[in-house]
Amino acid sequence: MHMIMNRIDVPAEDAQAFEATFMESMRATLAGVPGLRRSSLLRPTEEGQPYVSTMEFDSRADFVAWLRSDSFKAAHSDREAPGMDTSSAIEQYEEIGTIAG
Numbered sequence: 141m142h143m144i145m146n147r148i149d150v151p152a153e154d155a156q157a158f159e160a161t162f163m164e165s166m167r168a169t170l171a172g173v174p175g176l177r178r179s180s181l182l183r184p185t186e187e188g189q190p191y192v193s194t195m196e197f198d199s200r201a202d203f204v205a206w207l208r209s210d211s212f213k214a215a216h217s218d219r220e221a222p223g224m225d226t227s228s229a230i231e232q233y234e235e236i237g238t239i240a241g
Contacts, residue, residue, distance in 0.1 A: 141177070141235040142200040147190040159183070162193070169215040175202025190229075200234070 150158045162181055170179050175198040182192040197203040206212050 142197045142203050143233045143235065144193075144195040144197070144203060145231045145233070146193040147229045147231075148193060149190045152187070155183075158191070162191075165215050169211045173206055173209070173211050175199060176206065200232075203232075 148158075159181070166179055166181065170176060177196040177198065179195045180193070182194070184191060195203070197206070
């Protein structure tokens, strides 16, 4: 599995609008993306921390294919949407193993 984490700094006054816009974008653009297992938006529990968006793909190749897709272009087309022009930091990880409790 290939996991993407994007830490997104959103000003407190834009948080509600950002959440609504981001979630709607996920619903509208990610359904049926080949190799995408799951996508999540995580709200910070402490003031000043970033939001975290995660995506889990079957493979790095699936992630790269998504980067080149119309779905990716659509998901990132509205830079004027509330909170969508904020700074972010993307991290990529390969799964080593999982333990379920």
